[in-house]
Amino acid sequence: MEVDSNINILNHSDHSQIGLRYYHMVLSFQELEKDYNEEDMHMYTNPNNFPFFVIRKTSTSESILRQHLRWWVRDLSISTELCCEDEYGVCRIPKKLRAKEDGRRELPTSIYKTLIKLPVTWKAKKVCLSWVVCFLDNIQLDIDNEGWDRFQCSHLCLGAGKNLPCLNSKHLVWESASDNQARGSRDCLKKCHCGCGKKLCVANYMHVPSCQLKMIDRQ
Ligand SMILES: [Zn+2]
Ligand SMILES: [Zn+2]
Numbered sequence: 001m002e003v004d005s006n007i008n009i010l011n012h013s014d015h016s017q018i019g020l021r022y023y024h025m026v027l028s029f030q031e032l033e034k035d036y037n038e039e040d041m042h043m044y045t046n047p048n049n050f051p052f053f054v055i056r057k058t059s060t061s062e063s064i065l066r067q068h069l070r071w072w073v074r075d076l077s078i079s080t081e082l083c084c085e086d087e088y089g090v091c092r093i094p095k096k097l098r099a100k101e102d103g104r105r106e107l108p109t110s111i112y113k114t115l116i117k118l119p120v121t122w123k124a125k126k127v128c129l130s131w132v133v134c135f136l137d138n139i140q141l142d143i144d145n146e147g148w149d150r151f152q153c154s155h156l157c158l159g160a161g162k163n164l165p166c167l168n169s170k171h172l173v174w175e176s177a178s179d180n181q182a183r184g185s186r187d188c189l190k191k192c193h194c195g196c197g198k199k200l201c202v203a204n205y206m207h208v209p210s211c212q213l214k215m216i217d218r219q
């Protein structure tokens, strides 16, 4: 599918076009990061709350936008119990879970105020935290795949095993809605019968990449 950068594209998108909306969020952030600077940040950020990177002047070559977003995500999340295979690491979930947790948070004011001044297609006050993590760590939505505009962001860890918004980028992948919804069947996590020691999900290629919650010790 050819991507139309026309500003109306998001107004005409339907609710299932999650991939399309993510794609436009990335385009908007890419525009924003050319523009967003320390002055923008200081205009709206309480000096006592300046992100650590401003104080330390780290030598990273990342844009100010990426540094600010990284600090923001790190600040609002905690590592939780190890629920995945070692190479995938621990889940990271928001410190303060909301009553109706939908995995979204309001962007830092300085970022939002700068964003709405730009001629970009995606401008939202609230953003899916896992999308921000995908943007920061380059978790790709492959737009050469058919139906990519309806892809969803899956959690290999099944949302820390509890359907929570996990923010570890190694646990995130963009795939079709049906692939996403097929994850987390209890069968995936059972031990394969042949004695290979793998989960059924891995042994039978049920989901690729495989679901990463720890094995359920049942036959
Ligand atoms: Zn996780
Ligand atoms: Zn086996």
Ligand SMILES: [Zn+2]
Binding pocket: 183, 184, 185, 188, 189, 201, 206, 207, 210, 211
């Ligand atoms: Zn699976």
